[in-house]
Amino acid sequence: MSVARVAVVTSGAGVEHDVDLPLIVDALRADGLSAEPVVWNTASVTWERFDLAVIRSAWDYVERLDEFLTWADATAGVTRLWNPASVVRWNSDKHYLGELARRGVSVVPTRFLEPGRGITPADFDGADGVVVKPAVSAGALDTARYEPGRHANAARHARMLLDRGRSVMVQPYLPRVDEGERALVFVGGAFSHAIRKDPLLTEPGVIDNNLVPHLGVAPYRPTEPEIGTAVAALATVPSPVAPLFARVDLVLGNAGEPVVLELELIEPNLFLQTDPEGLGRFVEAVAARAGAAH
Ligand SMILES: Nc1ncnc2c1ncn2[C@@H]1O[C@H](COP(=O)(O)OP(=O)(O)O)[C@@H](O)[C@H]1O
Ligand SMILES: [Mg+2]
CATH class of the missing domain: 3.30.470.20 (ATP-grasp fold, B domain)
Incomplete structure (x- = not known):
């Protein structure tokens, strides 16, 4: 049987900062697979040549969600994509x-505020204050905490996101x-x-x-x-x-x-660097899914 080829999908920031990425690539290679980091939106990549693409650190998807979801659907059409494209779509919006x-x-009690609908000061009530964040988010971007009574500041934050057409979540600060x-x-x-x-x-x-x-x-x-x-x-x-x-x-x-x-x-x-056995389990799971015929 030929060697299974795995694309470990990343981004510009992922190549520089993802500590899991080199651990996974090295461990897959040590396991006898061909593995290479691939930036998800590189135009020249032929995804068909991989037996499996595992999304690892496509950290910029938040800023280009439609493009990323289209990419996931297209990639899932020509190779095995993990997690599945439908799961990626579902998970990309914290609704x-x-x-x-x-x-x-x-779950942390969450109030969703939607663009085009009104907001009231009561939306930002919370005995320990509130957290305001976008429904599509990662890495704590555009996220802040407000102390009790700071309704006007919290509302200004929410309005800034809503005016950009983004859904907003308000949660009690835990x-x-x-x-x-x-x-x-x-x-x-x-x-x-x-x-x-x-x-x-x-x-x-x-x-x-x-x-x-x-x-x-x-x-x-x-x-x-x-x-x-x-x-x-x-x-x-x-x-x-x-x-x-x-x-x-x-x-x-x-x-x-x-x-x-x-x-x-x-x-x-x-956090695979904290748990070598976890790294082993991850690599084994990737190898199992890369091996079987399409
Ligand atoms: N309701 C909350 N109460 C306390 N801390 C919070 C709350 N929501 C977010 N945080 C803090 O902000 C960080 C980022 O928020 P999170 O909901 O994990 O969004 P994301 O990681 O997708 O940006 C959390 O890791 C946590 O430290
Ligand atoms: Mg988080």
């Missing part, structure tokens, strides 16, 4: 949090994020490993688009309730097959219950 809540998963946000990584549908990280929105009232998204990362052993919540969240993904990779980000609510902050099925950091 899915509303769906999770309706299905009984414990102070127990200070104990660490948990990121649970799943490979092939099974829990693999987890980390905790420091809170990001330490300065209220400021939109800082240069925040370093993962600070204070350390391996973390999740509790049973945390694993249960993450599994329940993943059960809502509209796909008959388990995602190749998934990350469920959790924060503790005021009563200590884990709540889902986001479900990452497109291009999450997988």
Whole structure:
């Protein structure tokens, strides 16, 4: 049998900063596969020549969502794409949090504000303040926290996004994020490993688009309730097959219950440097999906 060819899909920023990328490429090669990083929107790439394309760090998709989703559909038409294009589309808009809540998963309470509809000061009420962020977002871009009573500032932020045609989410600020946000990584549908990280929105009232998204990362052993919540969240993904990779980000609510902050099925950091066995599981899952005939 010929050697399976894997494209590890990235972006300009991913090539420079994605720490998972070289680990994955090297481990796939050590496993006997052909693996190369490929920037997703490189015009000259013939995706047909790969047995599998695994999206790794297409971090700029947020700014060009339509183009990215079109690319995902087209690529899935000529090679195996993971995660599947339909899952990528579903996960690219955090309106899915509303769906999770309706299905009984414990998520951070989220109010969605839509372009063309009015907003009121009450939209920004919250005993511990609120967080305002776009529904299509990554890396804490255009995200800020407002202290209680700062309705006018929060509303100005929301209006700035709404005027650009973007849906907005308003959430209560969850102070127990200070104990660490948990990121649970799943490979092939099974829990693999987890980390905790420091809170990001330490300065209220400021939109800082240069925040370093993962600070204070350390391996973390999740509790049973945390694993249960993450599994329940993943059960809502509209796909008959388990995602190749998934990350469920959790924060503790005021009563200590884990709540889902986001479900990452497109291009999450997988923190494989913190868990060599997790890297092994990931590479094994990629190899298994790259091997069988189309
Ligand atoms: N409701 C919230 N309460 C406390 N912190 C929050 C809240 N929402 C976001 N944050 C902080 O902002 C960061 C980025 O927000 P997140 O919802 O993860 O969006 P994304 O990572 O897609 O930009 C989180 O990692 C967390 O530190
Ligand atoms: Mg996040």
